[in-house]
Amino acid sequence: MTTTTLDQAHPAKRSTLVEWLTTVDHKKIGILYGASAFIFFLLGGIEALIIRTQLMGPNGTLVSPEFYNQLFTMHGTTMIFLGVMPLSAMFFNFFIPLLIGARDVAFPRLNAMSLWVFLLGGLFMNASFLLNAAPNGGWFGYAPLSSRQYSPGLNMDFWVIGLQILGIASLAAGVNFFTTILNMRARGMTLMRMPMFVWSTLITQVLVLLSFPIITVALIMLMVDRTFGASFFSVGGGGDPLLWQHLFWLFGHPEVYILILPAFGIVSEILPVFSRKPLFGYSAMVFSMAFIAFLGFGVWSHHMFATGMGPLADTFFSLATMLIAVPTGVKIFNWIGTTWGGSLQLRTPMLFALGFIAMFIIGGLSGVMHSVAPADLQQTDTYFVVAHFHYVLFGGSIFALTAGAYYWWPKMFGTMLSESIGKVHFWLMLAGFNLTFFPMHFAGLLGMPRRIYAYPAGLGFEVYNMMATAGAFLLAISILVFMYNMWVSARRGEPAPADPWGGATLEWSIPSPPQEWNFTDEPIVTDRDDLWAQKRAAGVRTLPEPALSDGKGIHLPGPSWWPLIVAIGILIFFIGFMVPHTYAFPFGPITIAGFLLTTVGIFKWAYEPPDANATHH
Amino acid sequence: MIRPLRNLTRRPYPLLLLGAFCVLAISGCIGDGPYPQSTLDPKGDYAEMVDRLFRITVYLATGVFILVEGALLWAIFRFRGKPDDPEVAQVHGSTTVEIIWTVIPALVLALVAVPTVKTILETGKVPATSPDGQAPLKVEVIGHQWWWEFRYPEYGITTAGEMHVPMGRTVDLRMKTVDVVHSFWVPQFAGKRDVFPNRETRLWFTANATGAFPGACAEFCGLQHGRMDFYTVVASPEDFTAWVATRQADSTLNPSGLPMTPVTDSATLAMIPAQVAEGEKLFLTKGCIGCHSLSAMTPMKGMTGPNLSGIGARRMIASGWLENTDENLHRWIKTPQLVKQGVLMVVPEMTDAEVDALVAYLRTKQ
Known part of the structure; x- marks a missing residue:
């Protein structure tokens, strides 16, 4: 028999390092995503602190103009592509299979x-910093x-090659989660019974699949310009710099929703649980999210009002952008509607979720x-915009991701995070965040441009x-408090029960942390908030703690080295395009290798074979 | 460690919310002005239209902010529960309510959309005539890494770092760049407009106050994007005409700033201080003349540096970053890379005395 039966009593013989390097378990992959993204997030945060120290007073001289330009470029690039996106990916990886009752991704x-x-x-x-050659042309890389x-x-x-590589990761994950959600839901889980985080992930993957090809093509064009001397964007060769802006924002605006929709999903999971009341207007929440994503492809030029596109384009993109406020408003009102008449349990995840709404x-x-549009001519490229997008990206995405971290930590690691430290974390972060970013509205309106050293x-x-x-320093302290909380939880955290919050979704029906095969018996879903329905049917508030099983007879894919090797190959392939082309043959030895x-x-x-390296029972 | 934290966090919400609110409120009014680059104090028709529109959005946003955040806070305080509370009514939604809060925001947005489109159309076209009855004054704005050039085809003059315009006459800006994308921002008069190497962009305004107003490049344009400022100098029509005449008088000089016909009159020669004469010689021999024209009229091709006509009277040097004092001008000429790292100006080694002579010479260019 080649069935893979992983047994608690027969741990794998591989070393821990090999186990993590070759894992295909979505939960381990999720944790690796989270850990790497958190480290990148800290790097981006340190970059932000240097930026803020430089700008503390007029004529700052802490860093050189060159290094400052590298810092803000890498801060933006890091927070978007290496911070918020992979932190969302951590939750996709760990929780999408759990939420839809699957044993792994597709x-x-x-x-x-x-x-x-x-x-x-x-x-x-980030290795570019070691060569003193970090990207310095802004996260938008204007031609x-x-x-x-x-x-x-x-x-x-x-920058070009790094983003290209990251795009491959996003696209592959997009295909994977799109397929997983559509094909691997538990029996009975119709689309309109899916938890809202699953919906937000599905819609996010659609955005990824439609928008990342655009930036991929644009980056190839830029790479070919830089390496082979083509001229897609250079005027001397008949190219057009404005083309880059259109391609970039045609990707860049959907990207904004790629960053915020998972946050919407997380908050939509947390609010009902801690209000002890179902999500208000589920269908409206689904359709508003889909509508936002759809409109997200028709508003890119609102990043370009200052380019002077003319009254017709300005009008179209103004009105289309305003229209997005309608479904977004529906979401906010429905979240407040969810809390309305509920019994609000102000635990830390709930505080961050409420903080998310407020910010x-x-x-x-x-x-x-x-x-x-005319008002934006004054606001664009000033600190007013910096304030705005930090209110949606930090006040929005990061607050929601933190809410998700507090909410799902017990499931991921089997220990609780401290509530009291969590509350200190929340209030420090709320105060630090507003103190950092609210004054920027004023700096911008008073005439302070962005990206000035x-x-x-x-x-x-x-x-x-x-x-x-x-x-900014208060914010940094709040992050330290969060790290302290994680450390305390890892050292001596209270063991987490399967269902610490009174959850409504399937992940709370299995042990914390879940066993490798997630569900010993594949669940059958009969209701939208299925776990609540089960509890109501049983007449209890908390179901009995699920028993650990030995997982006999459960098939799981075996670990593999090849994904890591292919990833290394892709990295080497792209590094070959870094220097201007000088070979007779179109590709150099590094590229070919x-x-x-x-x-x-x-x-x-x-x-x-799918189970080549699996431990056999 | 954890116990005192628990005490601290028992009931801090009202207090902390009050604190947070104070931060927001105070941050709006503790500024220590003046705010010469502010968008909130328009000095021209275009900026006034934008400002009116902006204020509508501020009022509406503030109203929505108070209502929605109020509802949220109300829900938090009103519906706060305890762990062992009985189950609340399991409401799944309400079509009526949801239709209401879809339609009302749409109506509020219509209140913004109508004046927005109106203003887009009003600002989108350069007026055919200016309020004073004349045709608008055409000014060509040219972005360079990292300074601004201004040309007045009507008068045939070129200048840099300071855009002089008359009060009350509409200015019709025709803009482009010789290198990367920049964004020309005159917050007091209009908004910002990007400049491109392959297409002309437009902006216009009519200034209604005199004075010198700082502006800046607003699109990241490389190493010294942070130091690419300029001044808009609005003068009364008479003063502006006088300024134009002064610049045009430069046309009696050749591009190096020397009289077209060399001074031979020994009395005149004797009146020129030796240091200035030395500076003039250095300007010609040290390579300055290769990039900088001293004549505002029809400068020669290949003049890649800022036009220096009237440099002695400009407010600022190094793109609005250094006050135009002798000491700063000396520093700028002697060690440009220390003042503005990466600046494209190349200077040969010069003694302090030589630099002083150049400063004295440039100072005569009023």
């Missing part, structure tokens, strides 16, 4: 490959500044202000910058 080895490609891409991009002519160093090569309202309102005295920016800097490694890896992967 393509477990592809899932491992996504992880390794992401991690290697992130390390690659022609990003061309070889104006950015001759390796800096923007790291996201502010970011949403300033977003509507930006949709007003210093500002002169006498323009009235001083007070607001001083406040923002103080707030990477291509061969990738190809061999894919073949070996394809012909490896």
Whole structure:
């Protein structure tokens, strides 16, 4: 028999390191995503602190202009692609199979490959700091500044190639989760019975699948411009720099929703549980999210009002952008409606979820202000915009991801996070966040442009910058408190029961942490909040603690080295494009070596039996 | 460790919320002005239209903010429960309520949309005539890494770092860049407009106050994006005409700033201080003349540096970052890389005395 039966009594013989490097278990992959993303998040945070220290007072001289430009470029790139997206991916990985009652994702080895490609891409991009050549052209890489002519160093090569690599990880994960959600739901879980986080993940993957190809193509064009001397974006060769802006934002705006929709989903899971009341207007929540995602592809040029597109385009993109406020408003009202008449349990996850709503309202309102094209001509590229998108990205995404971390930590690791430390974390983060970013609205309206490494005295920016800097350090302290909380939980955390919060969804029906096969018996779903329905049917508040099983007879895919090897091959392949092309043959030896490694890896992967390295019982 | 924290967090919410609110409220009014680059104090028609629109959005956003955050806070305080509370009514939604809170925001947005479209159309077209009855004054704005050039085709003059415009006459800006994308921002008068190497972009305004107003590049344009400022100098029509005449008088000088016909009159020659004469010689021999024209009129091709006509009278040097004092000008010429790392100006080694002579010479260019 080649069935894989993993037994608690017969642990695998592989070392822990090998086990994690070859794992295809969505839960381990989720934890690796989370751990790497959290470290990248800390790096991005340190970059932010240096930026804030430089801008504390006028004419800051802490860092050179060159290093400052590298810092803000890497801060933005890191927080978006290496922080928020993979932190969301952590929850996709760990919880989508649990929420839909599956034993793994549709393509477990592809899932491992996504992880390794992401991690290697992130390390690659940050390795640029070691060469003193970190990307310095902004996270948006506008042409022609990003061309070889104006950015001759390796800096923007790291950016172009790093993003390209990260895009592969996102696309592979997009295919995987789209398929997983559509094909692997437990019996009885119709689409309209799916938990809202599953819906938000599904819609996010649609956005990824439709928008990442755009940036992929744009990055290939830019890479070919830089490496082979083409001229898609350079005027001298008949190209057009504005084309880059359209391609970038055609990706960039859906990307904004890729960052926020998972947050919507997390909050939509937490609010009902801690209000002890179902989500208000489930269908409206689904359709509003789908509508936001759809509109997200029709508003990209609101990032470009200052380019002077003319009254017709300005009008269209203004009105389309305003229209997004309607479904977004529906979501906010429905969240408040969920709490209305409930019995609110203000535990830490709930505090962060409520904090999310409160902060996201502010970011949403300033977003509507930006949709007003003539007013945006004053606001765009100022600190007002910096304030706005931090209210949606930090006040929105990060608050929700933190809520999710507190909510799901017990399930992931089997211990509780401390409530009291969690509350200190929440209030410090709320205060630090507002102190950092609210004054930026004023700095921007008073005329402070973005991305300047210093500002002169006498323009009235001083007070607001001083406040923002103080707030940034308060925020940093709140993150330290969070880390302390994780450490305490890991050291001596209270053991978590299967269902510590009175959950409504399937992940709370299995032990904390889940066993490798998740569900010993595949669940059959009969209701939208299925666990609540089960409890109601049984007339109890908490179901009895589920028993651990030996998992006999359960098939699971075996671990594999090939995803990691393919990821390394992809990295090497792209590194070959970093330097201007000088070979007679179109590709250099590094590219060819990477291509061969990738190809061999894919073949070996394809012909490896699904349970090749599995521990046999 | 954990016990005192617990005490601290027992009932802090009202207090902390009050604190958070104070941060928000105070941060709006503790600024120590003045705010010369502010968007909130328009000095021109275009900016006034934008400002009116902006204020509508602020009022509506504030109203929505108070209502929605109020509802949220109310729900938090009103519906706060205890762990052993009985089950509450399991409401799944309400179509009526949801229709109401879909339609009302849509109506509120319509209140914003109508003036938005109106303003887009109003600002989208350069007026054919300016309020003073003349045709608008065309000014060509050219972005460079990292300074701004201004050309006045009507008068044939070129300048840099300071855009002089008359009060009351509409200015019609025709903009482009010679290198990367920049964004020209005149917060007091209009908004910002990006400049491209392959297409002309437009912006316009009519200034209604005199004075010198700082502006900045607003699109990241490389190493010294942070130091690409300029001034808009609004003068009364008479003063502006006088300024134009002064600049045009430069046309009696050749591009190096020397009289078209060399001074031979020994009395005139004797009046030129030796240091200035030395500075003039250095300007010609040390390579300055290779990039910088001293004549505002029809500068020669290949003048890649800022036009220096009237440099002695400009407010700022190094793109709005250094006050135009002799000491700063000396520093700027002697060690440009220390003042503004990466600046494209290349200077040969010069003694302090030589630099002083150049400063003295440039100072005569009023």
